[in-house]
Amino acid sequence: MLVLSRQRDERIVIGDEVEVVVVDIRGDKVRLGIVAPSTVSVHRKEIYEAIRRENQDAAGLRGELPRIAASAAGSDAARRLAQQQLDGPRGAHREIA
Amino acid sequence: MLVQTTRFGNVQVDESRLLEFPAGLLGFSRSRRFALLQPDDRGVFFWLQSVESADVAFVVTDPCLWDRDYAVTLRREQATELGLAEGMTPQLLVIVNRRDHGITANMQGPLVIHPIRRVGMQVVLADRRWTTRHELVSVSPAARAATA
Numbered sequence: 433m434l435v436l437s438r439q440r441d442e443r444i445v446i447g448d449e450v451e452v453v454v455v456d457i458r459g460d461k462v463r464l465g466i467v468a469p470s471t472v473s474v475h476r477k478e479i480y481e482a483i484r485r486e487n488q489d490a491a492g493l494r495g496e497l498p499r500i501a502a503s504a505a506g507s508d509a510a511r512r513l514a515q516q517q518l519d520g521p522r523g524a525h526r527e528i529a
Numbered sequence: 530m531l532v533q534t535t536r537f538g539n540v541q542v543d544e545s546r547l548l549e550f551p552a553g554l555l556g557f558s559r560s561r562r563f564a565l566l567q568p569d570d571r572g573v574f575f576w577l578q579s580v581e582s583a584d585v586a587f588v589v590t591d592p593c594l595w596d597r598d599y600a601v602t603l604r605r606e607q608a609t610e611l612g613l614a615e616g617m618t619p620q621l622l623v624i625v626n627r628r629d630h631g632i633t634a635n636m637q638g639p640l641v642i643h644p645i646r647r648v649g650m651q652v653v654l655a656d657r658r659w660t661t662r663h664e665l666v667s668v669s670p671a672a673r674a675a676t677a
Contacts, residue, residue, distance in 0.1 A: 470606030473552070475653050483638035483653055484556035486661040490587050490626040490635070491557070494536060 532564055535584040536576070540566065547580060548642060554624075554651045555638065560585050574625060577640075588625040592636055595665050601639055601652060611643045611650060620644045625665070636663035 436444060444452045449469050456463040466474050530544045542564040553560050560579040567575050573594055579585035592599045601621060613619055620642040623634040636659035642649035
């Protein structure tokens with residue numbers, strides 16, 4: 433791993449398009465600004481990892497939907513959906529569902 | 530077109546109705562095209578089935594059905610990438626998971642979809658109010674025993 437020392441307001445360039453700037457340093461906390469094209473996603477690692485893990489975990493569900501649906505029956509969401517179907521679907525729902 | 534799935538066998542879907550996630554989902558960057566399968570007309574859950582990988586499928590639901598306050602704020606470049614015009618409301622879906630105590634949804638990583646182009650992305654929300662395991666339904670121990 434490359435380790436660089438930087439002071440406040442100094443920058444690091446990664447490739448042609450990504451820049452990292454040290455915005456502020458206070459005690460053990462560093463605030464970083466990141467300039468990157470929209471095609472490069474930038475996330476706090478722990479949040480990114482949590483979502484990736486959750487995706488992988490959720491992909492393990494098998495034929496459990498009937499059971500899930502059964503336990504959701506009678507919930508507020510089910511009632512709201514029923515109401516929505518009475519009212520007629522919204523445009524976005526009609527497109528997708 | 531015919532989509533092969535490990536859960537439902539071969540499923541016939543209208544190709545024009547597929548959802549495309551150009552960047553895939555986090556941890557599933559190779560799954561880009563999905564079919565939204567609706568098990569029954571009255572259900573609140575759908576299967577998001579990968580076209581490329583027969584064994585990749587997620588249970589999803591519309592988060593707005595569960596919490597009327599739920600909203601996703603996109604950065605300008607994210608909206609541009611999806612082709613969302615100003616004031617256009619995207620379709621939202623969240624991935625559902627089953628726990629011992631009930632059902633949770635990943636409200637921190639919603640799928641945001643252009644309702645007409647049918648192109649989407651998984652967004653990571655900075656708002657700490659929403660978690661990856663937001664409880665949708667809590668199952669009582671008695672009900673759990675009955676369905677086990």
